[in-house]
Amino acid sequence: xxxxxxxxxxxxxxxxxxxxxxxxxxxxxxxxxxxxxxxxxxxxxxxxxxxxxxxxxxxxxxxxxxxxxxxxxxxxxxxxxxxxxxxxxxxxxxxxxxxxxxxxxxxxxxxxxxxxxxxxxxxxxxxxxxxxxxxxxxxxxxxxxxxxxxxxxxxxxxxxxxxxxxxxxxxxxxxxxxxxxxxxxxxxxxxxxxxxxxxxxxxxxxxxxxxxxxxxxxxxxxxxxxxxxxxxxxx
Amino acid sequence: xxxxxxxxxxxxxxxxxxxxxxxxxxxxxxxxxxxxxxxxxxxxxxxxxxxxxxxxxxxxxxxxxxxxxxxxxxxxxxxxxxxxxxxxxxxxxxxxxxxxxxxxxxxxxxxxxxxxxxxxxxxxxxxxxxxxxxxxxxxxxxxxxxxxxxxxxxxxxxxxxxxxxxxxxxxxxxxxxxxxxxxxxxxxxxxxxxxxxxxxxxxxxxxxxxxxxxxxxxxxxxxxxxxxxxxxxxxxxxx
Numbered sequence: 001x002x003x004x005x006x007x008x009x010x011x012x013x014x015x016x017x018x019x020x021x022x023x024x025x026x027x028x029x030x031x032x033x034x035x036x037x038x039x040x041x042x043x044x045x046x047x048x049x050x051x052x053x054x055x056x057x058x059x060x061x062x063x064x065x066x067x068x069x070x071x072x073x074x075x076x077x078x079x080x081x082x083x084x085x086x087x088x089x090x091x092x093x094x095x096x097x098x099x100x101x102x103x104x105x106x107x108x109x110x111x112x113x114x115x116x117x118x119x120x121x122x123x124x125x126x127x128x129x130x131x132x133x134x135x136x137x138x139x140x141x142x143x144x145x146x147x148x149x150x151x152x153x154x155x156x157x158x159x160x161x162x163x164x165x166x167x168x169x170x171x172x173x174x175x176x177x178x179x180x181x182x183x184x185x186x187x188x189x190x191x192x193x194x195x196x197x198x199x200x201x202x203x204x205x206x207x208x209x210x211x212x213x214x215x216x217x218x219x220x221x222x223x224x225x226x227x228x229x230x231x232x233x234x235x
Numbered sequence: 236x237x238x239x240x241x242x243x244x245x246x247x248x249x250x251x252x253x254x255x256x257x258x259x260x261x262x263x264x265x266x267x268x269x270x271x272x273x274x275x276x277x278x279x280x281x282x283x284x285x286x287x288x289x290x291x292x293x294x295x296x297x298x299x300x301x302x303x304x305x306x307x308x309x310x311x312x313x314x315x316x317x318x319x320x321x322x323x324x325x326x327x328x329x330x331x332x333x334x335x336x337x338x339x340x341x342x343x344x345x346x347x348x349x350x351x352x353x354x355x356x357x358x359x360x361x362x363x364x365x366x367x368x369x370x371x372x373x374x375x376x377x378x379x380x381x382x383x384x385x386x387x388x389x390x391x392x393x394x395x396x397x398x399x400x401x402x403x404x405x406x407x408x409x410x411x412x413x414x415x416x417x418x419x420x421x422x423x424x425x426x427x428x429x430x431x432x433x434x435x436x437x438x439x440x441x442x443x444x445x446x447x448x449x450x451x452x453x454x455x456x457x458x459x460x461x462x463x464x465x466x467x468x469x470x471x472x473x474x
Binding site: 014048051052053054055070072073074075076078080082084085086087088100103104 | 291293296298472474
């Protein structure tokens with residue numbers, strides 16, 4: 001399969017704390033990769049490095065074979081959903097969407113989630129009046145809006161109601177079938193079990209393993225990801 | 236908050252002009268008040284705004300747009316709104332009551348002062364990581380430029396009183412945007428005679444065409460240099 005993101009020797013220090021200790025991995029098209037790991041294992045830092053929000057101390061990140069550090073044009077092909085969306089209080093939902101269209105010089109080509117979450121009727125509501133869950137819906141709709149080749153979702157279902165989470169899951173699978181790469185960081189194993197093809201497990205800034213889900217289950221002889229994980233980690 | 240600032244400035248200018256028929260005196264009083272309030276509000280407001288919008292900045296960085304454009308965009312947005320408050324609150328009353336060379340100097344140096352303190356606010360916000368430290372640093376800078384600096388200058392003058400200090404004083408003045416604004420306005424008022432020998436020298440230097448150009452240029456430097464440093468830091472910052 002065609003590799004879309006390649007990471008080599010990625011290191012990041014925050015002060016004296018080494019958060020990423022040399023990450024080597026690559027991600028290909030048409031798969032869902034779940035990045036798992038305990039708190040402070042470097043999941044978010046890895047994702048933020050790919051997005052150019054954190055600037056690594058060492059290492060190379062290739063996006064479609066081009067180095068990305070300190071560039072920004074490649075972000076046109078990425079949709080990012082943050083863990084918690086924060087937007088200016090007085091901004092209306094419609095204004096936010098319009099502004100992002102302006103920045104990306106792209107039109108909204110995918111409005112499935114907008115419809116599923118009934119956001120179109122709320123364009124005149126300001127961000128201040130929205131609940132946490134609705135903000136998450138806005139973030140999700142925004143990530144998928146421009147049909148990017150890569151979707152990066154940071155704890156996507158945290159704060160979403162069950163129906164909304166289900167709609168998001170369906171959307172993820174649909175995009176995957178179109179050949180998109182979807183990176184998800186998550187703590188919810190049952191969810192990762194349902195949708196992911198590959199599991200990357202980070203521990204203290206290093207990749208403990210990076211395997212396909214069936215492979216992982218075969219190796220451990222377990223049917224559930226949570227059991228397989230406990231088994232492989234206790235070895 | 237910005238509305239309150241506009242109203243406050245307007246209330247100050249209007250009451251001063253209304254209560255005293257002598258507009259020159261009025262301009263002096265306004266200068267005194269403005270040189271304290273304008274830097275304080277500009278730096279604190281811009282820093283607070285920057286930290287309140289930190290997460291949104293993060294989201295913008297994930298979009299295909301350079302960090303340079305993000306920060307410059309924020310600077311333009313921020314400074315135009317604070318500048319608008321100054322123009323409505325001070326420039327309009329001054330135009331109505333005291334439109335003169337002094338009035339114009341007051342307006343221009345007030346605008347430049349606003350911009351330089353917004354620029355300093357961007358520097359303090361990019362240097363620090365959390366809101367409390369950022370605002371603390373902003374307040375310290377304001378305190379330094381409006382009070383401590385003058386104290387240091389006095390100390391310097393006192394300890395080197397036996398030497399000719401006129402040239403040095405001009406250089407020292409350029410190191411503080413508030414002093415630059417103050418001297419520019421006061422010299423337009425022909426009260427520099429009250430400032431003794433140094434005042435006469437100031438009059439000779441800052442009163443001349445090249446002196447005015449020099450001080451305007453120095454004020455521009457105070458806008459551009461902190462912003463450039465902020466840009467450099469922001470480009471390498473982890474969000």
